[in-house]
Amino acid sequence: MHAGLNIVVGTVFVFLLAIAPGEARSAGRIDNAVFSSFTGHITRQMGLDKQAFAQASTCLSWFYKASKKKPPPPAAQGINWRPTAGPLLEEDCPRIYPGGMDAAREDFARTQTLLSVCLTIYEFALVADQDDNQSYSTIELRDLFQSLSLAYDAGDSPRNSINTLTDRFDNWHRARTLDPVMQGMSTLYERGYRVTPNDRAELDRVMK
Numbered sequence: 001m002h003a004g005l006n007i008v009v010g011t012v013f014v015f016l017l018a019i020a021p022g023e024a025r026s027a028g029r030i031d032n033a034v035f036s037s038f039t040g041h042i043t044r045q046m047g048l049d050k051q052a053f054a055q056a057s058t059c060l061s062w063f064y065k066a067s068k069k070k071p072p073p074p075a076a077q078g079i080n081w082r083p084t085a086g087p088l089l090e091e092d093c094p095r096i097y098p099g100g101m102d103a104a105r106e107d108f109a110r111t112q113t114l115l116s117v118c119l120t121i122y123e124f125a126l127v128a129d130q131d132d133n134q135s136y137s138t139i140e141l142r143d144l145f146q147s148l149s150l151a152y153d154a155g156d157s158p159r160n161s162i163n164t165l166t167d168r169f170d171n172w173h174r175a176r177t178l179d180p181v182m183q184g185m186s187t188l189y190e191r192g193y194r195v196t197p198n199d200r201a202e203l204d205r206v207m208k
Contacts, residue, residue, distance in 0.1 A: 031135040032158035034165070039125050041166045043206060045173060046118040053111040059093035060108045063101035113176050121169055122206065124181050126199040127188055143191055147184035 097103040128144040129136060136144065138154050141161060145152035150164065172181060 031137070031141070034141060034158050034161050035125070035129055035134055035136050037162040038165045038169070039122065042118055042122045042125060042169060045169075046115065046122065046206065049111060049115040049118050053108070053115050055096065056104055056108040056111045058090060059097055060101070060104040062090040062093045063097075063104050067101065110176075114173065117173055117176055117178055119203070119207065120178050121172060121181055123195065123199065123203055124185050124188075126202060127185065127193050127195055130193050132196055132198040143188060143193070144184075147187035147191075148180060 093104065094100070097107065128140055128147075130140055131137075142152045142154070145161075145164075148168065150168075168180075172178065
């Protein structure tokens with residue numbers, strides 16, 4: 001009787017050992033490119049927004065110089081970025097902005113806002129990677145989704161998670177809104193997430 005019981009206990013123990021690694025994996029790293037796809041989607045749009053902002057900034061300065069007026073300081077838009085000189089020929093500005101200074105000023109404000117949206121969402125995506133390993137654990141992904149009031153199913157495919165996050169980004173970018181992102185950031189902070197030194201370094205890098 002005791003021998004039979006020992007065999008059963010031993011079998012259960014071996015079975016638990018066999019499934020434990022799988023359970024650990026399911027509770028840990030099943031990211032499968034969610035982080036890299038989400039942040040990559042943001043940075044690609046950020047590159048386009050940088051080019052557009054640099055163009056608007058260069059032409060706005062050109063119109064002010066042509067009119068002999070001193071340009072006003074730019075309005076703060078959350079995260080600011082100073083464009084460096086690019087390949088744009090200033091003589092092209094009247095062709096690019098046939099509406100003149102007013103058109104360039106309007107585009108400057110628009111592109112600055114879009115760039116600020118990208119940078120803020122990028123910060124949010126970095127903060128959600130709590131341990132800075134460039135991958136979302138199931139817990140991090142759950143917290144990320146819940147902070148945005150999205151339903152999260154651990155059994156859902158990584159592709160569905162990627163599509164959900166990139167679609168949200170596209171909607172925020174198109175609407176030039178950060179309200180859901182700021183609320184999500186606040187929720188993550190309440191759960192102990194923070195902007196880490198690694199996050200700061202990455203933000204500094206992409207803003208150059």
